[in-house]
Amino acid sequence: MLRLQDNKPPPAPSRRVVRIAFWGVDPITLAEAVQNHCEAQEGWCERLAMHAHLPRADFASLADAQASKAWNDWLAHALQSSGKPHLSLLVPAGDAAQQVHELRLRSALSQAGIGFQVLYGASLRDRVLNAANAIALCARAELPSAENACFTLVDTTQPLHPRMRAWNCDKCSDPDCEHRLFTSLVAG
Numbered sequence: 001m002l003r004l005q006d007n008k009p010p011p012a013p014s015r016r017v018v019r020i021a022f023w024g025v026d027p028i029t030l031a032e033a034v035q036n037h038c039e040a041q042e043g044w045c046e047r048l049a050m051h052a053h054l055p056r057a058d059f060a061s062l063a064d065a066q067a068s069k070a071w072n073d074w075l076a077h078a079l080q081s082s083g084k085p086h087l088s089l090l091v092p093a094g095d096a097a098q099q100v101h102e103l104r105l106r107s108a109l110s111q112a113g114i115g116f117q118v119l120y121g122a123s124l125r126d127r128v129l130n131a132a133n134a135i136a137l138c139a140r141a142e143l144p145s146a147e148n149a150c151f152t153l154v155d156t157t158q159p160l161h162p163r164m165r166a167w168n169c170d171k172c173s174d175p176d177c178e179h180r181l182f183t184s185l186v187a188g
Contacts, residue, residue: 022052024091025098034131043150051082071108087138088116
């Protein structure tokens with residue numbers, strides 16, 4: 001388990017802290033990127049405690065019955081050492097071999113009653129922004145209103161292709177106009 005806030009002084013005891021847990025076969029890269037994003041946001045790091053939980057490497061060699069118990073024991077130990085998180089973020093597996101471990105992790109989290117959100121995105125930046133939004137929503141719900149004002153949502157809904165202007169030319173029949181319209185539709 002990597003504790004991402006170890007190099008920072010502990011939060012002031014009078015303030016509440018939101019515990020964020022990153023789970024997955026390899027959550028470290030994304031957890032560090034999210035930590036860097038949070039450090040750039042004013043007031044976030046003082047109110048967050050982030051933990052990245054990395055499973056043991058020998059889980060791959062275990063039989064099904066042993067693997068289930070090993071995942072549950074590992075999860076219980078992780079929860080005991082870092083506390084039950086306010087927000088659990090699951091980093092999806094990258095390849096087919098890791099997906100078996102991800103399914104076992106999902107099962108262990110569900111059996112332990114830990115809800116989680118899966119961090120999807122086409123790029124690392126997209127996943128970081130999705131994590132930042134999940135953190136902001138959780139912090140707004142968990143922290144008193146006097147302490148959660150710094151948590152703002154990031155707009156991740158930028159369209160891939162700008163919307164074309166509406167055409168009112170049902171009876172136009174202008175070939176240049178039709179060519180521009182259909183060319184832009186095919187290119188989009």
